């Protein structure tokens with residue numbers, strides 16, 4: 001099969017298309033023919049070994065897993081002897097398990113109990129491929145603050161992959177959502193259900209006197225110290241990036257009345273994928289796609305993701321061949 005392989009850490013052009021062995025499903029696994037996958041910030045972090053500690057998880061000298069990519073949508077090509085949830089020909093979507101990859105390829109094997117479900121009715125493969133990563137990360141962040149109706153949540157970086165999911169999921173939990181993004185994304189973010197949108201090129205939310213129960217920094221560009229004054233007593237700053245936040249999470253759990261939460265590592269589970277499928281089919285969640293590239297253009301797609309300016313998700317399509 002064709003796959004994008006990475007044999008050393010480095011810039012986007014260390015990725016190259018190669019013919020590799022097609023994986024064979026174990027008894028409890030399904031083999032999926034992939035029609036669409038994505039390039040995520042996680043893929044970029046692993047490939048570039050940034051931050052450095054990535055190497056202690058994914059391989060010190062070179063990536064232990066040669067094929068990156070975590071999200072997918074496609075069709076079941078074959079099933080292991082013990083598989084009962086899926087049958088050959090079923091359209092599916094989902095993700096590999098945490099710290100696993102392999103979807104930048106024509107085929108991948110995933111345990112049937114993994115973060116995989118039947119594709120939502122009426123959704124394209126491209127849309128379905130771009131649902132799980134940002135949404136599961138956003139879900140994990142929101143669950144850390146025990147979301148409830150009426151809670152006031154500010155989502156900073158509301159136009160990214162995690163941010164677009166964060167706005168929609170916070171609304172699903174009944175929160176009052178203020179979203180922060182740049183001018184060009186204001187209408188999109190409003191259409192995702194935000195109760196109000198602040199254009200950060202026009203207004204600094206930390207200086208307008210408003211306070212929130214939760215500030216969800218969905219893009220890792222803000223900080224607890226700058227947000228603290230905009231948090232209510234007992235409020236939480238939820239981080240998605242920055243190792244320093246792990247130390248602040250420990251510190252603020254003992255000192256002060258405002259907390260930092262940094263929920264890692266991510267939990268990619270079937271339960272979460274099924275929740276997303278339910279929300280999509282109920283019209284309460286949609287995938288936001290910025291650009292689609294063919295698999296062959298992975299280097300260009302990756303360069304675009306690394307501008308840190310994508311809106312929602314960047315999809316790779318795979319020609320059935």
Ligand SMILES: NC(=O)c1ccc[n+]([C@@H]2O[C@H](COP(=O)([O-])OP(=O)(O)OC[C@H]3O[C@@H](n4cnc5c(N)ncnc54)[C@H](OP(=O)(O)O)[C@@H]3O)[C@@H](O)[C@H]2O)c1
Pocket residue numbers: 040041042134137156157158159160161162163180181182183185200218219220221239240241263264265266305308309310311312
């Ligand atoms: N915790 C984890 O396990 C985990 C896993 C994956 C990724 N991450 C981290 O999560 C963060 C978000 O990932 P993502 O994939 O959602 O990001 P993304 O899609 O690449 O975010 C792009 C968005 O960020 C916004 N942005 C860029 N610079 C900004 C700034 N200075 N202030 C406000 N917004 C800015 C842009 O919106 P505007 O044009 O509207 O500004 C753009 O739409 C990244 O830091 C990533 O490293 C964490």
